[in-house]
Amino acid sequence: MANWSAWMVAGGIFIGVIERISKMAIKTIGFPGRYVQGPGAIRELGGLLKEFGSSSPAIVMDDIVRQAAGQQLQEALGSAGITGRHLRFAGECTKAAIDGLAAEAAGADMVIGFGGGKTIDTAKGVAKALGCRLMILPSIASNDSPTSRLIVLYNEQHMVAGVEVMVRNPDVVLVDTDIIARAPVRFFAAGLGDALSKKFEAQQCHIAGGKNFFGTPSLATARLLADRCYETILEFGRQAVEQVRAHAAPNEAVERAVEASVLLSGLGFESGGLSLSHALTRGFTAHPVLSTFLHGELVAFGTIVQLIAENRPEEEVRSHALFCHSLGLPVRFADMRVFDISQAELIDIAEKTCAAPYIGHLTPSADVARVVDCLRRADRRGRNLS
Template sequence: MTIRAFGAPHRYIQGPGALDQLGPMLAIYGRRAFVVADRIVAGLLKDRLTAATADHLEAITFGDFGGECTAAEIDRMTAAATAAGSDVVIGLGGGKAIDTAKGVRIARGGGLIIMPTIASNDSPTSRLAILYTADHVLSEVRLMATNPDAVIVDTEIIVQAPVRFFVAGIGDALTKKFEAEQCYRTGGLNFYKARPPELALAIADRCYQVIRAQGEKATADVRARTATEAVESVVEATILMSGLGFESGGLSLAHSLTRGFSAIPELAAALHGEQVAYGLLAQLVVERRPADFLSDFRGFYQRLGLPLKLADLGFTGDRGAALRTIAERTIAEAPYIRQIEAELDVAKLTAALEQVEAAI
């Protein structure tokens, strides 16, 4: 009998004005904070963070994050955090800044609080730090010993970001139900090197239900820069439920395809959620889902603005060659490519991708 395991942040706080909860939360973990944030994000939020933490910290130092989560950038931010004498790190911004903050925590220890400013993926809750090369090719995955100490999501900030990020977060979250189910059925392992518990599958399924029920309204509300109840529910799905669903539930083909996409510069430049949303279409084809199910899915994608073709991800080159490259790299390199019931090889995966491209 195989061990089951589930993990999560110690605390998750979400809602309008949630940034104001940062000070009391920081005080639990340290007195000298180091913030990993780029200049744009720091310029927008530095004063608010400083005011929110003034009564709870001895010092707060802002690192000038360079924009890509590379090994060199983690080393640079780690050196800056050490020079500041920090005992708690704050990851403020998008997934790259968040993962760099995780890298600093891996190197130095101490507390870690994540504050996403966009809801484009589910990285805030997880132990994973995804590293890239300087030219944006995925290079390695590093793991923290535990999940972040706290995740604080201020939805008033989230709705100010371009709607493309919000839609990408929906794309990322949509995959989790289907990937967790495949991982479970094939005897695969989650990111704790254990079997997915029933709870993880329940969370992934609820994540999907919320997005299908409220995703379109929430997207319209974000376009209007309004943090409605629909937005709150979808943000909880795309950050919290999606994060718990993938880390404790496991991944499958949809996320495996990012290895292939990273080999093609035009596709590598797409947002993670856009990439895996396309990957989910391929997974559903491989699963032999009925035509009406696939048609319904494509309609939902179209209404939200999620990618249906490589062209929607920015690709303009030789499509046939690109599909084979994607399949080859995915089969050769993706760590969870075998966590799917269908037997896959390069030819079969290429055929599935061709079917996605041919769909009307």
């Protein structure tokens, strides 16, 4: 009997250990294969293509980027003796656009996405369809799409239609800060607006026990990167915006801000997870006027809404809103040309927001009525900002 009792005690301990182990979750973080940043970085293109064994790349870009920087791209390809196949991006990242360009790119051994967020996501879709390597060359730093494996799809009405994922992150992300700094400062500021949300969204996802875009809880490293992203923008963001506005050329502040808005933000959201700030884009992009604004501008306002929804102290919300305002980001509906938003419009935005997959990553939890209330409070905060 004594032996039996001892076995039962030992067995109980063993079972308890197994139960504790089973509750410890597998966690995942993802990175691009290579990240290269700096003035004139496009000149590294030819060498990188050779290193990755590419001799017949397909380049996805729109007419504006081709006119502004197409010659630099051609020179970089020519220096390596490579002739690329140019695929014209028409402007919207739809499933039909991806399918059409993938057919044109048949036989390519590398897809290069040269442009803004929708061009980049379209290039991701083409690379996924072809099963080939992918290089991202952002022409603007307006959002954090370059480093991630996510493909945000839209419909012809410019509404978010869904999200697909690639098997892996881009093989190369090549960020030429000369090109970035020559783009309109509005795009640069929007990228900072997108990035500023990641600290709060990763925190909320973690607190709620939510999953990141690899389907697991986040590693502490991802949340640290999201925190560092926010701290970097607070330190360098305003200087960087003024440098781009006044000189259209990079300096150390611009380099640090770009690293935050492209690399740290991308790693933070994909491996840390999202929350209300990005859930709101589902509702904002369904609005006929708000949908005309940049993703990062919508997220910037959405982050103010999220801070209010988190019941953060009034002074913290005000301080964050003031900082966003100093970067030229929207802090009220009037900043986005919506001067008298109706209750029906707010309800529609809230309903679509509450249908987003990461709406549950918020404490206290949100429903339509609460989202409407927080939208109104954020708008009021922006109108009273001084």
